[in-house]
Amino acid sequence: MPWYLYLALKQLFPSGKLISFFTVVSVCGVTLGVMLLIIVQSVMNGFGEEIRSKIIDTGGHIRLVSGSGDIIRDYGEILDRAEAFAEVKAATPYAEGVVMVQSERRPSLPAVRGIDPLREGKVVPLDDYIVGGELDDLYDDGVFLSSGLASGLGVGVGSIIEVYTPLILERIKRDEILLPRELEVVGIFETGWHQADENTMVVTLRLMQDLYGLDGGIHGITLRLHEGHDVDAVTARLNREFEGYPRAVSWMDANRDFLWILQLEKNVLFFLLLFIIVVAAFAITSSLLITVVRKTREIGLLGALGGRPGQIAGCFCFQGFFIGVTGTVFGILAALVLLHFRNTIIYGFASLTQSEEALRRYYEFAYIPLHYSMQDFVVIVTCSIIISTLAGTIPALRAARLKPTEAFRNE
Numbered sequence: 001m002p003w004y005l006y007l008a009l010k011q012l013f014p015s016g017k018l019i020s021f022f023t024v025v026s027v028c029g030v031t032l033g034v035m036l037l038i039i040v041q042s043v044m045n046g047f048g049e050e051i052r053s054k055i056i057d058t059g060g061h062i063r064l065v066s067g068s069g070d071i072i073r074d075y076g077e078i079l080d081r082a083e084a085f086a087e088v089k090a091a092t093p094y095a096e097g098v099v100m101v102q103s104e105r106r107p108s109l110p111a112v113r114g115i116d117p118l119r120e121g122k123v124v125p126l127d128d129y130i131v132g133g134e135l136d137d138l139y140d141d142g143v144f145l146s147s148g149l150a151s152g153l154g155v156g157v158g159s160i161i162e163v164y165t166p167l168i169l170e171r172i173k174r175d176e177i178l179l180p181r182e183l184e185v186v187g188i189f190e191t192g193w194h195q196a197d198e199n200t201m202v203v204t205l206r207l208m209q210d211l212y213g214l215d216g217g218i219h220g221i222t223l224r225l226h227e228g229h230d231v232d233a234v235t236a237r238l239n240r241e242f243e244g245y246p247r248a249v250s251w252m253d254a255n256r257d258f259l260w261i262l263q264l265e266k267n268v269l270f271f272l273l274l275f276i277i278v279v280a281a282f283a284i285t286s287s288l289l290i291t292v293v294r295k296t297r298e299i300g301l302l303g304a305l306g307g308r309p310g311q312i313a314g315c316f317c318f319q320g321f322f323i324g325v326t327g328t329v330f331g332i333l334a335a336l337v338l339l340h341f342r343n344t345i346i347y348g349f350a351s352l353t354q355s356e357e358a359l360r361r362y363y364e365f366a367y368i369p370l371h372y373s374m375q376d377f378v379v380i381v382t383c384s385i386i387i388s389t390l391a392g393t394i395p396a397l398r399a400a401r402l403k404p405t406e407a408f409r410n411e
Helices: 003-012 021-059 076-083 117-123 147-153 167-173 205-212 231-242 256-294 296-304 309-340 342-353 356-363 374-391 393-400 404-408
Strands: 062-065 088-098 100-103 106-108 111-115 130-132 142-146 160-164 181-189 200-204 220-225 247-250
Touching: 021 256, 021 309, 021 374, 062 231, 076 088, 076 220, 076 231, 088 117, 088 205, 100 147, 106 147, 111 117, 111 205, 117 220, 142 147, 142 160, 147 181, 181 205, 200 205, 231 247, 256 309, 256 374, 309 342, 309 374, 309 393, 374 393
Parallel strands: 111 200, 142 181
Antiparallel strands: 062 220, 062 247, 088 111, 088 220, 100 106, 100 160, 130 181, 142 200, 160 181
16 A cells, blocks of 8 residues: 555554544534435436336327317327327327316316227226225216315215316307216325326316317327337327427327426425535545644654655645545445335324315325436536545645655744
8 A cells, every 4th residue: 555545545444543623524514414415416317217117008109189279179080190100009189178166065177078988098007006996997077186186176976066168168159058068086196296296187088078069179189109119200200290280299298397496306306405514524624734733843854855846746636536525425325224214214204284175285105206317326426526526636736746845844
């Protein structure tokens, strides 16, 4: 081992001590920064992946829609041509909108989606989210309600609700009366995503066409792709195939602003938490500078004995590097342990503060999702080690510039 590395280790682990106080404080600072960075980035990745998964599960990979917002009427041929693509696993037509629902004088304005029950299960795994009833029970006078909507209306499976359509306003203009449609609640679903569970209802495509007066038309076709295919590439091929009508829109294009905000939040949190490591680096620099001042004569003696400036500088740079590596390792281990017990910790705290419902309502999920990214690990580890090593640069340069004659005159 080179003498300057041995001397660096002796300063970190002085004789007669297991470890110096300076080493403990510096390593703890780096550990805290790395731990928080990994926890926050992994949880943010988890939320992002969970949201992306829910978007795909509830809306498919690609939608074929009319570019002008018109109703697609003769959609049978379009459906067949879309399913002919090798990348397309399944396709299903849909119609969507907003209606007014009432039960026992409890009104609500849910988003309603009309589906083809025979095709929908191949594209959107609705069966996986049903908590009451079965998808086969859905018929033209039946409806599936999300758990939040059912709770707000105070209804369950077997209840009757009244549905008012936008056509009522058109009939009123013609001095006609259109009575509300009475529908039976045949099922309740819960996806675990608050946005979908709070105010959504599902009906058959035929019923939706009646409610909106679509005359057999639809609003679009949802496509699910086989795993491993590039969504953007398939979307471009579909647009070339259909020459702009209908227009293919990927789930990423439809939610581009929302996904950008998620990525922005993740990047901002990374930037802010990185300052914890920067603060720890200043502590390392300060401690090493004090060491240089206290041991000026010893450093001068090393130079007089033949120590080159680069070797003397390497002694202090290696201390910063060692602290960075050690703190990073401990930070990763601490983060992995805390993330493993994340739900236990969060729900324990939520139960003490009586905030379980707020966790569901404002953070969209019934649990804390998690997704590890190797890229994030590499970036965090690299930044931590580089910053810690650079923290030893200023003391190293000061030590390397000391001349033996000036060092010996130092009091």
